[in-house]
Amino acid sequence: MTRGPVAEVASAGRSAVLNLARLETQQSPYVFDGPSFEIWTRIDGTRSREDIAAELAALYAAPAEQVAADVDAFVDQLVALGLVEDTDTPPR
């Protein structure tokens, strides 16, 4: 999974992200903090959804299945918005 062309201001535990490829329809930034930040920050071109889910399940000491479902749902939104390109997972 890789990120699309974005502008990003990152600080501890928070990212404000502007989608540079879709400025006409996404005119203001998205803000990721908490679990959304933890997912976003791990989308770095080296990790799969499963990798991220496993890391977050360990981080939050949460059930793996639930975390995997949350990661999938969030990443699906990011893909639909064009913030992430996911060539690992076939389109649903």
Added chain:
Amino acid sequence: MVTHGDFSHAEASALLTALAATVAQEESLRAIVIKGEGAVHHQLREPRASGDVDLLVAPEDVDRLVARMGHLGWEPAPRSELALAVIDHSTTLVHPDWPCTLDVHRRFPGLVAPAGDAMAAMWDEREAILVAGVAVPIPSWRHAALILAANTLRAGLTEPRDVAEIRYLRRAIQAAPPGAAAGIGPAAVTLGCDASLAPFLRSLGGETARHAREARTGEQETEWWERVEAGGSMVAIERRHLQRARPRERVATAWRLVWPPLEELRLEHPDLTFDRWSALAFRLRRIVRGFSDFRRSHNPRAKRDAETLERVIGEQES
């Protein structure tokens, strides 16, 4: 859930800088981000929260940039008739979802070389920095220094913040390698600010001081100094606006200047709420301030003339 959320001024400023640079590049427009992030990068100014992003754009590219930003939801801020008439060097763009503004400059006050020539000089020397992960063009060190000096001097150094800033800038230039500082003088001549920034150039001493020009030529330099000497007051600008009005319109123009309509007060001060009485009080205070500014601009001892400014710039801070 992916949501837009609340983003801070600092985040907005950086992201808007990246956005403006991206749009300019996609449209092949010549645009340089001035002040702000570039000034901090060059260590000419301390980092501080900024409410706006400033872009200097080649004059022939301004309309296209403003139109393109319009497609992204950025519209010219509503301005009064007077503001539209006298502030012809820039357009302020606003977006309902963003807490900061984008000032699109076709020229910069104090830099009186033809706008196209000044931009060409700055474009040739531009550098690039990363802002929010995007490569953003900024002026070279010496051009950034001159823009900052002009920005700071134009209110006549009546504000403590401006005094601190110009002194910081002077110290930064004096601490720079001799070769770098030596380029300030010739750049001031090229950009047409050797007269408008004469006190600042003289305060730097040496070869740079020799580039300071005492004689003021042309309307732009005259207007610049009228405003600086009046401590940044709008009185001088308003007087020129009145002089330019057609004779048959002068009485009406003068009346509007002294007693602006309520809708113009609201446009110029969107942060204030006006009813009949608060508008009356505001107008009266404005008249009193106007008289005070007019008296100061004609009082040799209170005038912010070049000699006074040079002394203020060079004074050591306590």
